[in-house]
Amino acid sequence: MRLLRRWIDGPWVPPQVGRAPYLWIASLAFFGWKYLYVDASALEYALLALTLAAFVVIYFASFWYAGRRAVPFIAAAFAMGVAWAPVNFGASTFFIFASAMCSRLGRPRIAYCCLAAVLLSATALALGLQLPLSFLIPTLATGAPVGIASIMDAQVRSSRRLLLLKQEEVEHLARIAERERISRDMHDLLGHSLSLITLKAELAGRLLERDPAACRQEIRDIEASARHALAEVRSAVSGYRETGFAQELERARVALSAAGVTLHADAAMASLPAMPATAENVLALALREAVTNILRHAGATRCDVSLGMQDGLIVFRIRDDGKAVAEAGALVQGNGLRGMQERVAQLGGWLGMRCDQGMSLELRLPMERAAQGASR
Structure with missing residues (x-):
């Protein structure tokens, strides 16, 4: 039949x-x-x-x-x-x-x-x-x-x-990888921005009765942060976002300052050679995720950041003096640090974290491998 x-x-x-x-x-x-x-x-x-x-x-x-x-x-x-x-x-x-x-x-x-x-x-x-x-x-x-x-x-x-x-199969895996990339970027972008907005909103609420002028300034900062987050989300979805490390460091300084945390950056960072855009973007996102975790969990008062070169490796370190040892397991399993590890692994790098009277994070990227990734 x-x-x-x-x-x-x-x-x-x-x-x-x-x-x-x-x-x-x-x-x-x-x-x-x-x-x-x-x-x-x-x-x-x-x-x-x-x-x-x-x-x-x-x-x-x-x-x-x-x-x-x-x-x-x-x-x-x-x-x-x-x-x-x-x-x-x-x-x-x-x-x-x-x-x-x-x-x-x-x-x-x-x-x-x-x-x-x-x-x-x-x-x-x-x-x-x-x-x-x-x-x-x-x-x-x-x-x-x-x-x-x-x-x-x-x-x-x-x-x-x-x-x-x-x-x-390759196209299917590429779609999965792209969704994971967008997921990681959305987490990093919105997690940091929303944490900053929440912090400033709480501060504005406390200043409402005591200092209306300062409260209005905080509200303006909230509006600016929201607009900036929206612009970054749009560029991230388009796939063209690249974040400069120096710009991200300045944002981190502002965000930590609003939370009462003092950021100390290594003075030697200013004399570093130019880094590949791929490596700089990974470092900027790593800094953003680390600062977001400090704002959410650490309860710190000081944050130290250093960036240097050792034997052809880009070495980035960030450490705070918080007391968030109890949250270490949650941080290790979080989407942000997992996404950070995936980005570092794609460039052949290494990421380590230690929680001892605060959180200490170290990231190493091979300069040559990062340059190859940028050329592709």
Whole structure:
């Protein structure tokens, strides 16, 4: 029933095979060559018509089956060749088609063994029945290259199909990676900005009665922070955001100052050589995440930041004097630090954290690897 429906609805062969099979069926004309110059009986003509009709069905159906399920079609074509060889030397056409069908078996080794079996059996048949060379030569001279070409073509199609699957998998992984990137950036951007807005809102609430002018200033800062966060979210979603370390350090100083935390930056940072944009962006986001954690959890009064070069490595350290030892486990498992570790790992770097009378974070990036990442 399924075969009949395919004949009615089409196509008769899988689309990836193309239209060539419709032309190959014309090779059956060699099987009818005899009847242009030899008059046969009515029975032979009837058997000829039945054979051709049956073979056309077998031929087109064979394209839809592979592996062991293709064996009956090869056997049927081979049997037609054996049955007609004694009376019609054009039966070599069936052996050629059987040779081509060997490509349906899938595994090249099995396909080549089947091809050899078909050709050797045809040779044995020709020698056993003492058939003329007009039967044997077309069978071997055409069957061998056609069979080999069909097997190689099947391998190419299989490789192309696997390549397409790999490409789809790569595209799927790229989409996942992009979603993770956006997720990390959204966490870093909004986490820091919202923490600052919350802190300033609390401060404005306390200043509302005592110092209205200072309260208005804090509200203006809240508005500016919200606008800045919105702009960064838009640029991050577009995928073009790059944050400068110096700019991020200044933002950190303002945010920590609002929370009563003094930021001390190493004076040697000003004399550092220019860093690749990729490394600078990772360092800026690491600084932002660390400052966000200090604002949320540390209860610190001092924060020390240093950035330097050691043996070709960019070394970044940040430490606070808070008492957030109890929250260390939560920080290690947090999305922010996990995202930070992923970014550092992509550049071949290392990230370490220690909680001992405050949190101490150290990040190392190879300058050469970061430069390669920037050039890509």
